[in-house]
Amino acid sequence: MAMGKKRRKIIVFALALGLACYVHANKRVLVDGYVVWRNPPSPAVVDLAERTGMSDLGRRVFFASLPSIDDAEDFSASCSDIETTMIILGCHVNGKIHVFNVRDERIAAAKYVTAAHEMLHAAYMRLSATERARVDGMLEDMYRSSGDSEEFSAVMAEYAQVEPGQRDNELHSILGTEYTTLSPELEDYYSRYFSDRRRVADMTIQYKKVFKNLEAGQVKLKAQLERLAAKIESDSSLFETMAFQLNADIDAFNQREFHSSVTFNAARQALIGRQLEIEKFKAQINTDIAKYDAWVEEYNNLGGRINQLNRLLDAKSQVGIRAIEGAGGS
Numbered sequence: 001m002a003m004g005k006k007r008r009k010i011i012v013f014a015l016a017l018g019l020a021c022y023v024h025a026n027k028r029v030l031v032d033g034y035v036v037w038r039n040p041p042s043p044a045v046v047d048l049a050e051r052t053g054m055s056d057l058g059r060r061v062f063f064a065s066l067p068s069i070d071d072a073e074d075f076s077a078s079c080s081d082i083e084t085t086m087i088i089l090g091c092h093v094n095g096k097i098h099v100f101n102v103r104d105e106r107i108a109a110a111k112y113v114t115a116a117h118e119m120l121h122a123a124y125m126r127l128s129a130t131e132r133a134r135v136d137g138m139l140e141d142m143y144r145s146s147g148d149s150e151e152f153s154a155v156m157a158e159y160a161q162v163e164p165g166q167r168d169n170e171l172h173s174i175l176g177t178e179y180t181t182l183s184p185e186l187e188d189y190y191s192r193y194f195s196d197r198r199r200v201a202d203m204t205i206q207y208k209k210v211f212k213n214l215e216a217g218q219v220k221l222k223a224q225l226e227r228l229a230a231k232i233e234s235d236s237s238l239f240e241t242m243a244f245q246l247n248a249d250i251d252a253f254n255q256r257e258f259h260s261s262v263t264f265n266a267a268r269q270a271l272i273g274r275q276l277e278i279e280k281f282k283a284q285i286n287t288d289i290a291k292y293d294a295w296v297e298e299y300n301n302l303g304g305r306i307n308q309l310n311r312l313l314d315a316k317s318q319v320g321i322r323a324i325e326g327a328g329g330s
Contacts, residue, residue: 028126032064044069048099048115052203053196061126061193062119067097069111072315075100079315086158087313090114092121104312109207113177116200120173123193136168138186142175145183178204214306221299228292235285242278246271 041049041063048067049059070078078098079091089110090099097118102111127135146152152174159170175182176190180201190197253271258264 029060032060035064035066036060039063039066041067048112049119051199052112052116053194053199054116054119055191055193055195058116058119058123058193061123062097062115065092065095065097065119065122067099067115067118069099069101070315071101075315086155086162087310088315089313090118092118095122097122100313100315102313104309106210107207107309107313109203110313113200113204113207116177116194117173120176120193121169124169124172132168135172135189138183138189139168139171139175142179142183142186143171146179177201180205211306211309214302214309218299218302218306221295221302225292225295225299228288228295232285232288232292235281235288239278239281239285242274242281246274246278249274 045063045067048069049062054062068074068078075098078093078096079088088100089102090097092098097115099111099115099118102108124132124135143152143156155174156167156170160167163170175186176193176197177200180198182190187197194200250271253267256267258267
């Protein structure tokens with residue numbers, strides 16, 4: 001009997017020890033699960049997770065970060081401590097994710113990309129020191145192999161000033177949401193957070209393409225304007241020379257003595273012909289000037305549309321992007 005009680009005590013102790021070990025090893029998972037259970041996500045938040053292809057783990061991390069989709073005033077208040085020249089679309093502060101509610105359909109994909117970006121910050125914070133070191137190595141290898149992108153380098157330089165020491169944290173979110181092609185090792189790693197990572201990468205391309213198309217239109221127009229301006233300047237100079245010479249020849253004609261009507265009429269017709277050609281040439285210059293003015297207006301309109309879209313992404317301008325981290329990443 002005593003032996004049976006002793007055996008039961010050993011079994012109970014072993015079960016308790018096993019349970020304690022399991023809880024310790026899975027503390028973060030259990031806590032996240034409890035938070036999600038107590039705070040079920042709204043349909044709008046679930047939509048962010050579904051549209052960006054988050055896996056079950058990615059969703060749990062995202063939902064456990066109590067994400068909110070904020071309009072300009074609330075968003076600016078939540079992410080107000082971030083000092084940067086970049087447009088802020090999201091922040092991860094005190095374990096909570098805030099996503100700016102981009103409403104314009106042309107660039108609405110930015111809201112979804114930001115949600116995934118912030119989820120990856122929350123995921124990065126949950127990595128063990130050993131796992132984080134391994135992931136950091138893969139991130140740095142990928143960054144070096146991605147080529148010398150001026151835009152990417154500028155973004156990382158800005159993050160270095162805003163969030164010193166968070167380089168790999170930012171790379172973790174940027175590479176995971178903005179690059180369609182990654183190393184096989186990184187793709188395998190990100191597959192724990194995304195069942196289809198290509199969805200969010202395509203969304204990045206989608207909303208950035210709106211800006212790129214407008215900017216490409218400006219670049220094309222600028223080149224056309226420069227060529228046309230050079231033509232107008234050259235033609236105007238030639239016109240002045242032609243007009244000066246014609247006036248001099250008319251003065252000479254008026255001073256000349258003609259001995260026959262045939263000679264007079266021939267000289268006169270020649271001058272009239274030249275005058276008509278010069279007037280035609282001037283009309284072409286005026287047409288080019290009108291075209292130039294129309295192109296300048298179109299160029300400025302494109303710039304205005306770009307500025308308008310940027311304002312739609314800038315919460316601060318709406319109460320007066322790129323996602324940045326507050327306490328823990330952005």
